[in-house]
Amino acid sequence: MRTTDLLTVGEIARRSGFAESAIRYYEGLGLLAADRTAGNQRRFERSTLRRLAFIRAARNVGLSLTEVAAALSSLPAGRTPTRADWSRLSRGWRHRLDEQIEALTALRDGLDSCIGCGCLSLQRCAISNPADTARAGGPGAAYLPPGLRRDDSRLASAR
Amino acid sequence: MRTTDLLTVGEIARRSGFAESAIRYYEGLGLLAADRTAGNQRRFERSTLRRLAFIRAARNVGLSLTEVAAALSSLPAGRTPTRADWSRLSRGWRHRLDEQIEALTALRDGLDSCIGCGCLSLQRCAISNPADTARAGGPGAAYLPPGLRRDDSRLASAR
DNA sequence: CTTGTAGTTGAAGCCAGCTTTATGTCAGGG
DNA sequence: CCCTGACATAAAGCTGGCTTCAACTACAAG
Numbered sequence: 001m002r003t004t005d006l007l008t009v010g011e012i013a014r015r016s017g018f019a020e021s022a023i024r025y026y027e028g029l030g031l032l033a034a035d036r037t038a039g040n041q042r043r044f045e046r047s048t049l050r051r052l053a054f055i056r057a058a059r060n061v062g063l064s065l066t067e068v069a070a071a072l073s074s075l076p077a078g079r080t081p082t083r084a085d086w087s088r089l090s091r092g093w094r095h096r097l098d099e100q101i102e103a104l105t106a107l108r109d110g111l112d113s114c115i116g117c118g119c120l121s122l123q124r125c126a127i128s129n130p131a132d133t134a135r136a137g138g139p140g141a142a143y144l145p146p147g148l149r150r151d152d153s154r155l156a157s158a159r
Numbered sequence: 160m161r162t163t164d165l166l167t168v169g170e171i172a173r174r175s176g177f178a179e180s181a182i183r184y185y186e187g188l189g190l191l192a193a194d195r196t197a198g199n200q201r202r203f204e205r206s207t208l209r210r211l212a213f214i215r216a217a218r219n220v221g222l223s224l225t226e227v228a229a230a231l232s233s234l235p236a237g238r239t240p241t242r243a244d245w246s247r248l249s250r251g252w253r254h255r256l257d258e259q260i261e262a263l264t265a266l267r268d269g270l271d272s273c274i275g276c277g278c279l280s281l282q283r284c285a286i287s288n289p290a291d292t293a294r295a296g297g298p299g300a301a302y303l304p305p306g307l308r309r310d311d312s313r314l315a316s317a318r
Numbered sequence: 319c320t321t322g323t324a325g326t327t328g329a330a331g332c333c334a335g336c337t338t339t340a341t342g343t344c345a346g347g348g
Numbered sequence: 349c350c351c352t353g354a355c356a357t358a359a360a361g362c363t364g365g366c367t368t369c370a371a372c373t374a375c376a377a378g
Contacts, residue, residue, distance in 0.1 A: 010324065020325090021367055039374045041325055053279040057287035060266065065365070087277030090270065090286070097267040101260060107219065108256040111249065118246030120212040127249070128216035169354065180337055183356090198344045200355055224335070325374065332367075343356065348349100 006035065006043035016052040023052075031055060031069055047080050054086060061093045062100065165194065165202035175211040182211075190214060190228055206239050213245060220252045221259065 013020040026032045027042065032051060034042040051072070058068045071089050075081050110126030120128045172179040185191045186201065191210060193201040210231070217227045230248050234240050269285030279287050 008325075019367075022365085024326090025366060037325095037374085039325085040327095041374065050279060053284065053287040057279055057284065060286060061270070083277035085277070086279055087274055090277070090279075091274055093270055094267065094274070097263055097270065101263045101267065104256055104260045104263065108253065108260065111220070111252055111256065115246055115250055115253070118242035118244070118249070120209060120216055120245055120249075125212065125216065127219060128212040167354080168356095178337075179355090181335085184336060196344085198355085199357095200344070319378100321376105321378090323375090323377105326372075328370095330367100330369075333365100334363100336362090338361070339359085341357085344354080346352095346354105348351090 005046060007046065007048070009034075009042050009044070012044050012048060012052070016049055017056075018052060026052075026055070026065075029065060029069065031065065031072060050081070050086070054089065057090065058093075061096060063093075164205060166205065166207070168193075168201045168203070171203050171207060171211070175208055176215075177211060185211075185214070185224075188224060188228065190224070190231060209240075209245070213248065216249065217252075220249075220256060222252075 007015075009020050009023050012018075013023050016023070018026075023032065024042075027034050032044065032048055034044050034048075037043060054072070055068055058071065059065075063071070074089070075085055107127070114120070114125055114127050119125050166174075168179050168182050171177075172182050175182070177185075182191065183201075186193050191203065191207055193203050193207075196202060213231070214227055217230065218224075222230070233248070234244055266286065273279070273284055273286050278284050
């Protein structure tokens with residue numbers, strides 16, 4: 001019945017490499033759960049560290065915190081997640097990374113074909129207009145995956 | 160001596176696909192140059208369209224506006240840039256894309272080796288701690304290129 | 319009990335890259 | 349001359365992901 005295996009926010013921060021402010025921010029978002037002491041201080045379970053490792057990994061792969069939250073909410077309630085649980089969550093990342101790599105490769109190959117000519121035509125160039133739709137209407141096809149896109153629907157929706 | 164080959168901000172926006180507000184913003188940043196009419200309205204040269212195509216291409220490759228500005232400032236002053244000029248500017252992008260692809264590929268391969276075990280160890284996992292430096296001190300090596308990085312020096316500098 | 323370190327909160331700030339808004343001016347057709 | 353639509357500006361807002369600040373409280377060591 002030791003309560004000492006609960007970790008303070010400072011310890012969690014130190015061991016996970018996240019800043020304390022980030023830990024508190026994540027708890028506010030519901031990504032982490034914390035007990036409170038009588039004096040209202042956070043106490044985290046040890047498993048929080050693995051959760052944070054998942055969060056960092058997901059962020060490295062390019063997931064937003066919203067996506068991370070969705071993924072975490074699919075973990076089984078009531079019991080500590082197993083390796084198999086974490087493994088299942090990260091399985092989909094492979095596809096995501098494949099897409100990102102494919103998109104970048106296509107962009108690079110387009111660049112190769114463009115470099116000699118210096119055209120950068122708004123209508124024809126594969127680099128300045130990757131989807132090859134001269135913005136005839138609508139946002140056009142997505143060439144880069146979300147997160148790598150610089151010319152995405154947020155911008156196009158401006159009109 | 161036609162002044163009609165100067166374009167209004169609306170025409171530039173329509174032909175380039177950028178929003179008017181973006182065009183004005185870019186001019187404010189010095190990325191674009193514009194003459195002014197007696198009534199203070201912007202008038203752009205036709206070559207501005209190519210400049211905007213360059214900007215879009217650069218953004219697609221992942222350059223920040225600051226980098227774009229630096230690139231554009233290396234164009235010859237006083238004459239309209241040639242195809243060779245544009246070509247020269249975009250030549251370095253190849254390397255940049257190669258690096259991004261390499262980083263993502265390494266991340267994916269690390270993921271493959273992790274998926275079975277679900278470890279996500281903060282110390283050992285290639286995905287949650289790509290540089291394999293357990294944050295022993297300093298920001299650690301950059302595994303992802305800037306712009307793809309989620310765990311970069313901006314965050315690390317917080318401590 | 320005192321002191322120092324670590325914790326608490328809400329609100330505000332920061333970054334990039336624009337967009338939106340408010341208010342006012344210009345230009346051209348009728 | 350008037351109306352309309354395109355243009356002008358400055359300032360504020362937005363998104364995401366935090367960090368920083370100010371003012372205050374908790375807890376453990378001595």
